[in-house]
Amino acid sequence: MLVARGDSYFPVVAAQNRLYLNDGRGSFKDGTSGLPVRLDATYAIALADVNRDGRVDVLFANNGTSFLPIGAPNVLLINQGSGRFADETATRLPPANDRAIDAAFADVDRDGNLDIVLVYDYLSADVARVLAGDAQGKFRAASLPRFVLDRRGFAGGKLLVDDIDRDGDPDVFLGSALFVNRHRQHWSLSHPRIGRPWELAAMVEPERGPVTRAVLPIVGVTELRPPLAIVGFGFLRVSPTALVMLPPQIVPTAATWQLAIPNAPQLVGQRVLSQLLIVDGPSVSTWGLSNLVADRVLR
Ligand SMILES: [Ca+2]
Ligand SMILES: [Ca+2]
Ligand SMILES: [Ca+2]
Numbered sequence: 064m065l066v067a068r069g070d071s072y073f074p075v076v077a078a079q080n081r082l083y084l085n086d087g088r089g090s091f092k093d094g095t096s097g098l099p100v101r102l103d104a105t106y107a108i109a110l111a112d113v114n115r116d117g118r119v120d121v122l123f124a125n126n127g128t129s130f131l132p133i134g135a136p137n138v139l140l141i142n143q144g145s146g147r148f149a150d151e152t153a154t155r156l157p158p159a160n161d162r163a164i165d166a167a168f169a170d171v172d173r174d175g176n177l178d179i180v181l182v183y184d185y186l187s188a189d190v191a192r193v194l195a196g197d198a199q200g201k202f203r204a205a206s207l208p209r210f211v212l213d214r215r216g217f218a219g220g221k222l223l224v225d226d227i228d229r230d231g232d233p234d235v236f237l238g239s240a241l242f243v244n245r246h247r248q249h250w251s252l253s254h255p256r257i258g259r260p261w262e263l264a265a266m267v268e269p270e271r272g273p274v275t276r277a278v279l280p281i282v283g284v285t286e287l288r289p290p291l292a293i294v295g296f297g298f299l300r301v302s303p304t305a306l307v308m309l310p311p312q313i314v315p316t317a318a319t320w321q322l323a324i325p326n327a328p329q330l331v332g333q334r335v336l337s338q339l340l341i342v343d344g345p346s347v348s349t350w351g352l353s354n355l356v357a358d359r360v361l362r
Pocket of ligand 3: 232
């Protein structure tokens with residue numbers, strides 16, 4: 064059991080985080096001597112085996128103290144076994160003074176390596192940031208994948224990383240704001256209107272190395288509730304009855320295309336749905352179904 068002791072109230076102070084080791088009978092003994100001696104204003108702790116040696120490693124998401132208003136480095140501790148941890152921040156994390164308030168490990172760009180999602184306080188320029196991990200468990204500042212705010216809300220507070228729109232990539236839920244991961248994403252650029260083209264878009268980033276990618280748009284009018292789980296592909300959410308497959312779109316990274324909406328007044332108010340089958344290279348293992356785009360036809 065790890066206890067972060069950074070105080071979140073003014074004045075924020077740094078302290079030695081504590082480690083308690085379970086003796087297997089439900090009692091804990093103080094194992095803090097297994098941690099590096101350091102004073103941190105740690106707001107959150109994230110756990111993952113970043114160097115893949117079978118032992119859980121530790122990230123301290125640190126904020127500045129009242130005496131260090133510029134922030135402080137986050138800390139990555141590698142588990143040496145027997146309750147001992149080595150501070151490998153200098154070789155594994157990019158140098159930064161952060162004002163982190165929460166952190167999570169997730170493979171946000173789906174390259175098979177764990178990444179770090181950091182969330183910052185209101186004094187920071189960024190709401191959240193991603194550090195991309197490599198196979199050795201070293202992390203670099205990354206602009207990819209692109210997270211976009213899907214709807215307005217208070218961004219801040221507790222972090223939840225999960226595939227909320229069910230397109231196979233982890234999204235970030237922060238306070239009451241949802242940031243969708245555009246690693247694989249489908250969205251619309253306009254509302255559907257009778258007699259006009261409906262502009263649709265996709266972004267697909269390479270899963271494992273550069274390959275030719277295509278998306279096959281699936282358009283329909285009836286949503287499958289609950290969605291149909293297709294093993295290895297995700298969730299089909301457009302009903303196969305009255306389903307239209309459009310020609311594939313080649314997606315270097317992002318693509319836009321148009322769907323003609325007939326000039327038929329009886330379509331006004333009709334719900335239209337679009338989903339994509341993402342064909343990411345020759346291996347079926349990296350194919351998948353996108354999130355759902357749903358809207359109602361306007362005049
Ligand atoms: Ca480890
Ligand atoms: Ca990754
Ligand atoms: Ca997602």
